[in-house]
Amino acid sequence: MKTNKSWLVWTLCLLFAAFMMSGCSAEKEAQPASNKEKETTSAATENKNLSGELILATTTSTQDSGLLDVLIPLFEEQTDVMVKTIAVGTGKALEMGKTGEADVLLVHAPADEEKLVESKDAVNRQLVMHNDFMIVGPKEDPAGVKGKTVQEALKKITESNALFVSRGDDSGTHKKELALWKEAGIEPSGKMYQETGQGMGDTLKVASEKGGYTITDRGTYLALKDNLDMDILVEGDDRLLNIYHVMQVNPEKSEKINGDAAKAFVEFMIDPDIQKVIGEFGVKEFGEPLFFPDAVK
Incomplete structure (x- = not known):
């Protein structure tokens, strides 16, 4: 009888310990994510809340080199935005920004780009890369x-x-x-x-x-x-030297401008992971990079 009581006590202790461990585990799982996890989740959620079409006006060199064939699918995968690329001369691309016919610009004529920013036709101009x-x-x-x-x-x-x-x-x-x-x-x-x-x-x-x-x-x-x-x-x-910048067309120019998607595209182009993709583009096929990443974030 004494032996049975001892066995019962040990059994109850083990059950209680298991219960406490289970509760601690559930509490740990229920704890809020770290700040870093919150930022990542928030960024992903913010991107996934984007929608519509983004008109990218850019130079033909980014198109003809094949770089956009790599980058655009990555951006579309990260967001719910479809990108319509218009590859023209930089002068025409800048004019499209001035008239509000594009949402975001990726161009390589620094002096003319600066004029567009000074006139407030473009905002959030960021250095991306050079060749x-x-x-x-x-x-x-x-x-x-x-x-x-x-x-x-x-x-x-x-x-x-x-x-x-x-x-x-x-x-x-x-x-x-x-x-x-x-x-x-x-x-x-x-x-x-x-x-x-x-x-x-x-x-x-x-x-x-x-x-x-x-x-x-x-x-x-x-x-x-x-x-x-x-x-x-x-x-x-x-x-x-050939320097490329990305910039948003000022969303105040027209209600038709997809300002949120344009801002997301600028952030995408200067993101460290995308900068790495840019720096590696062409190395495997040509033995050297076609562009050198320059964004500092």
Whole structure:
């Protein structure tokens, strides 16, 4: 009988201990998430509350390089927003921002971008990435520009009356090209200077087919080089830096502007994880990155 009582006491103690442990576990599970967990949950919830369509006006280089084919699906996956990309010259993209025809801009003409911010047509401008411009041309290099400075190369192209193919589309690349001609003290004209009025990819193809020289961003050239009969001839000059910013079109311009989605896209582009994606883009295929991430967050 004594033995039975002892067994009963031990059994009750074990049951009580199990009950207490279960209660503690449930209490622990019921505790609120940490601040970090709260922030993550809040951000995810905020993004998932977004909706509608986001109009992204951007330069053709981000499209032709293939970068947007990687980034846009990631953004759409994180939100319930569908992105409509309009790839045009930077000048046209900035004009779309000015007239309220886009929600967010991804462009590479810093001086003109600053004017848009000063006029309050754009807000929340953030540095995203950079690569560089290059002069590319026929592998035989009839003008002898290989290894020269930009100014020397442009002078040699002019003196030899070699063909130079320009985008001529008021894009960021076109603006850079015109600035470089001006710095070299040359006003290109005549048959040696032809404008395509098209994007970077199409301009490269025309220059390649006609045996001409052109100025291109590195990303687009590397993405298309297997289909081009051209070499990189001039690179590494400080004048050839190519800087990209992202910015929102001022949502006060129109009720049609999807301001919340635009803000989310800006935050997306400067997010450390996305910056890593940008920095790794092209490495596996081309052996080098097509863009270098610059956002500091």
